[in-house]
Amino acid sequence: MISQQFEYSAPATLQEALDLLANEGAKPLAGGMSLIPMMKLRLAAPEQLIDIGRLRELNYIRREGEQMHIGAGTTHWDVESSPIVRAHCPLLSETVSNIGDIQVRNRGTIGGSAAHADPSADYPAAFCALEAQFKLVKKGGERVVGASDFFVDMLTTALESGEIIAEVIVPVEQRGTGVSYQKCVQPASGFAIVGVAVRVSSEFVRIGVTGLGAKAYRATNAEEIYTSTHDAAKAAAVVADGADSNSDIHASASYRKHLARIYTQRALKEAASRMG
Template sequence: MSVPAAFDYHPATTVDEAIALLQQYGDEAKVLAGGHSLIPAMKLRLSQPEHLIDIARISSLSYIREEQGSIAVGALTTYSQIEKSDLLRKHFPLLPEGTAMIGDQQVRNRGTIGGSIAHSDPAADMPGIVLALKAEIVVRGPQGQRTIAADDFFVDTFTTALEPTEIVVELRLPIPAAQTGSAYEKLANRASHYAIAGCAAVITRGSDGTCSAASIAITGATVRTIRAKAVESALVGKQLDESTISAAVSHATDGEDVISDIHGSEEYRRKMAAVVARRTILKAIERI
């Protein structure tokens, strides 16, 4: 069995304590939440932090509540809590739906929404869902608290807009307009459950029957989680019929670096991204 390199363990009980530890140990430290991404990397020695800052005991970061036209979700809210939330299911069906596709029950019992987006794995489900929902991500560091739009948060593979001494504390999800439907679908790797190609879609239909707003995110196929803006542009202002949707999803990965590996070539992933996007958009429309 693989064994991590030696490290010092620091359990934090408050956000301020965690930030102080990050300031103290700098680049030699990593933050541990659920641990389902970090611990395997440490066991394979792909990541070798000298200091591990465990924030799992900060109970104040675990909640789901409605606040001023948004739903606030604490960074340490687990996948299981999200999956079971009636409040989230009412407003954002794709969030508990997508969460139910993550790993297995043990993973969902420990994994956290904040940990997933901070890790920014392009094949993970949560970054794409958060991006499609146009979430605001609240982070805190030595200089205080700031809010980052999801569009600006996911920078590259395993790279976010977080500063080294900041941690994610909350996600704010704007409650969608009337006549909005959402969905999440993916073609999953059977062994890891990660997305080979996935899509999160939020579609709003106007009073005239045309698409008044669309937010489409692609996961798994590209080197970073992306908003498929060419697909969105091809839907908005149009009738949501089969021909419009088929034409729109052909642009799912336009202008993006698409992954090619043992699980699928670039050509295969481009085609599967379009197929999954079509299915997801149709499901979102059915839910309006």
């Protein structure tokens, strides 16, 4: 389990990092929880690693008005243990506490997880339900992309070459909103066979689903049914409709779809019970 040779740089500033990332063959390294294992298996072989995990500029959690701004380099544990996140975006707190184990959460970062776009990762379900926005930066440019456009396909995002996530922006949860993340755990990896993140209030419902298909998605059809019926079972019944379900030794496509329906129902019920 030894990677190919690579160069390693640990720039002191974001600007310096973006300059280095403009090089062909450069790849950003944050917590390394996905990239390093892939390199050890020689499934990834970047020539140059730019360590952005040490940049303080990317490590922050703050509330600005009705939005939470979380630096891409913030570790899962920092999000999980943040009182601000717990108070203002409890769905993130709950979701992040389901990621891997404490060692992984101590190293892995919110931006790294989003950029890797593992189809079974936990975070993307919450990003979809939260309609999170990603501030992307590259040398000489900056743009903001919403979750639905950011996740493109399995392990594929809207990130361009040389571009990294600088910040994740999520809404401050209003009083009266209940949230829940329900996950069926793959027993070997700890990833989600399916994971469903739900926000529900008297005004709206948002359902984000991970694990089922090639990428996490917002189940708008299920949201519409729930909005009109407030019936969790009816809404959950359509959550997997049209999804091109993954299939592997841990769960067949049909069982995954079944689980998506069950876990959606559970998440809707739990979130509704927390509306307060």
